[in-house]
Amino acid sequence: MISRKIEILVGLFVAAGIAAFFMLAMSVSNMSSYSSGESYEIKARFDNIGGLKVRSPVSAGGVTIGRVSDIQYNSESYEAEVSMRIEAKYNKFPVDTAASILTSGLLGEQFIGFEPGAEDEFLQSGDVIDLTQSALVLEQIIGQFLYSMSDNDDTGDAE
Amino acid sequence: MNLLNRFIDRLQQTGAATIHSFRRLGRASVFLLEVISSCVSLFVRPMLVVKQLYSVGVQTLIIIVVAGLFVGMVMALQSYYALVDFGAEDSVGVMVALSLLRELGPVVTALLFAGRAGSALTAEIGLMKATEQLSGMEMMAVNPMQRIVAPRFMAGVISMPLLATIFSAVGVMGAYLVAVQLLGLDSGSFWSQPQNKVDLHLDLYNGIIKSVVFGVVATWIAVFEGYDCIPTSEGLGQATTRTVVHSSLAILFLDFVLTALMFAK
Numbered sequence: 447m448i449s450r451k452i453e454i455l456v457g458l459f460v461a462a463g464i465a466a467f468f469m470l471a472m473s474v475s476n477m478s479s480y481s482s483g484e485s486y487e488i489k490a491r492f493d494n495i496g497g498l499k500v501r502s503p504v505s506a507g508g509v510t511i512g513r514v515s516d517i518q519y520n521s522e523s524y525e526a527e528v529s530m531r532i533e534a535k536y537n538k539f540p541v542d543t544a545a546s547i548l549t550s551g552l553l554g555e556q557f558i559g560f561e562p563g564a565e566d567e568f569l570q571s572g573d574v575i576d577l578t579q580s581a582l583v584l585e586q587i588i589g590q591f592l593y594s595m596s597d598n599d600d601t602g603d604a605e
Numbered sequence: 606m607n608l609l610n611r612f613i614d615r616l617q618q619t620g621a622a623t624i625h626s627f628r629r630l631g632r633a634s635v636f637l638l639e640v641i642s643s644c645v646s647l648f649v650r651p652m653l654v655v656k657q658l659y660s661v662g663v664q665t666l667i668i669i670v671v672a673g674l675f676v677g678m679v680m681a682l683q684s685y686y687a688l689v690d691f692g693a694e695d696s697v698g699v700m701v702a703l704s705l706l707r708e709l710g711p712v713v714t715a716l717l718f719a720g721r722a723g724s725a726l727t728a729e730i731g732l733m734k735a736t737e738q739l740s741g742m743e744m745m746a747v748n749p750m751q752r753i754v755a756p757r758f759m760a761g762v763i764s765m766p767l768l769a770t771i772f773s774a775v776g777v778m779g780a781y782l783v784a785v786q787l788l789g790l791d792s793g794s795f796w797s798q799p800q801n802k803v804d805l806h807l808d809l810y811n812g813i814i815k816s817v818v819f820g821v822v823a824t825w826i827a828v829f830e831g832y833d834c835i836p837t838s839e840g841l842g843q844a845t846t847r848t849v850v851h852s853s854l855a856i857l858f859l860d861f862v863l864t865a866l867m868f869a870k
Contacts, residue, residue: 452659459663463767466774467813473796474702474777475803501804 484534485512486571490545490558491525496581497556498547504530506560511536514558530558540565546579556581633829640828643748643755653756654763661722661757661824662764666771668717673772676709677701677779685788694788698795699802701780706803706812707868710773712860715819718765719852723827726757727848730831731841739832754828761827765820766813773812811867818859823852 495517504512512532520527532539542563549556569575647654684700730753733739739749785792803809827848834844 453655455663456655456658459658459666459764460767462666463770466767466770467809469774470706470770470777470809471805474706474799475805475809 485531486534486537487515488530488532488569488571488573488575490528490530490575490578491520491523492528492547492578492580493525494580494583495526495528496547496583498528498558498581502555502557504532504558504560506536506562511560528558537568539569541567541569541573542577543569543575544577544579545575547581549582629833632833633825636829636832637825639750640754640758640825643750644759646751647755647759653752654759657756657760658764661726661760662767665718665721665764665768668721669714669768669772670775672713672717673775674779676713677705677776678783680704680776681780681783685784694790695794696798697784697790698780699798702777702799702803703808705773705776706808708860708864710776711769711812711815711819712856714769714772714816715765715823715856716853718768718820719823719827719856720849722761722764723823723848723852724845726761726824726827727831727834727845728841730754730757730828731834731836731844734832734834735836735838735841754832758824758828761824762817762820765823766816769816770813815860815863818863819856822855822859826852826855
């Protein structure tokens with residue numbers, strides 16, 4: 447028969463493996479940020495979403511309150527349609543809340559920022575946010591900057 | 606005329622070697638099917654697997670823990686020196702965690718596993734064959750497939766994912782020791798960056814799937830080489846060498862295939 451010591455060591459080995467898995471799942475991976483509880487869905491339409499991706503965070507005042515769940519292109523209105531799942535405990539956003547696509551840091555990931563409005567009614571599941579601001583695309587900004595520079599030069603010459 | 610004869614001899618050698626390797630591949634495939642079907646009998650005698658888990662898993666644990674610790678520490682040091690130029694040294698944690706979970710954990714564990722446990726399996730089964738213990742078992746109507754090969758195969762397949770997760774976890778701890786205790790990075794951003802970037806499904810589960818695949822392949826090669834070896838001391842030595850070489854190559858090749866399937870977009 448197999449000695450008791452071997453069985454105990456094998457048990458310890460398996461337990462250590464499972465413990466390592468949970469340690470990785472809890473403290474290294476994003477499992478803790480998977481919203482375990484209920485959530486509701488809100489949509490927003492943007493002209494340009496830049497580098498926004500599914501599972502990008504949605505934040506209000508810097509706090510992550512949900513994640514982007516789906517991104518579609520609406521070929522009738524020529525806009526990007528972004529669906530977001532917001533945690534159910536954050537259900538007090540006024541209907542005139544503004545959503546804008548922001549960048550964390552200079553070159554960081556993009557996320558959606560909520561800016562609460564002042565209406566008394568709150569956003570319900572399935573509502574669409576009307577006030578949106580598209581992502582800033584660096585190339586466009588540089589292009590506009592150069593354009594306005596050359597404009598200034600022209601007016602300077604004329605004077 | 607002489608030249609032509611030598612050319613035809615060469616051709617024959619090449620053909621013989623090709624046929625030989627295909628025959629071995631076929632035997633190995635049939636062997637794998639036999640082993641898997643014999644694994645059913647392990648539900649009657651689970652203690653056989655526990656005993657093998659000890660010699661395959663527990664005794665490999667120490668080399669895995671030490672290797673994981675040092676791999677994590679070295680990775681933290683190297684990525685720190687690379688990232689500090691860009692002011693991105695806070696990303697050391699996420700860099701080490703991603704590399705360990707996706708690649709280094711499964712691959713390095715599998716290579717060490719092939720060297721430590723695989724070679725031992727081949728030598729053990731090969732010696733049993735050379736000393737005619739396997740045919741002795743058959744004489745006593747004990748199926749050596751069910752009694753000897755299947756428990757070892759099963760133990761290898763169970764051990765590999767456990768060892769790989771332990772390797773990654775210890776590696777992250779080692780990186781923490783170097784990055785936070787030695788280099789003085791902020792421990793909050795060391796842990797919070799991976800929590801944002803490392804995905805449970807994409808990274809952690811795929812790493813575990815990889816390690817299971819490597820476990821199947823490495824143990825399969827090890828038990829097959831032992832079972833199929835030429836029953837002499839020289840043949841046994843060759844079989845043990847082949848186990849380590851073939852499983853290492855198979856692991857590295859499969860890692861590329863799996864990575865291309867899992868992470869290519």
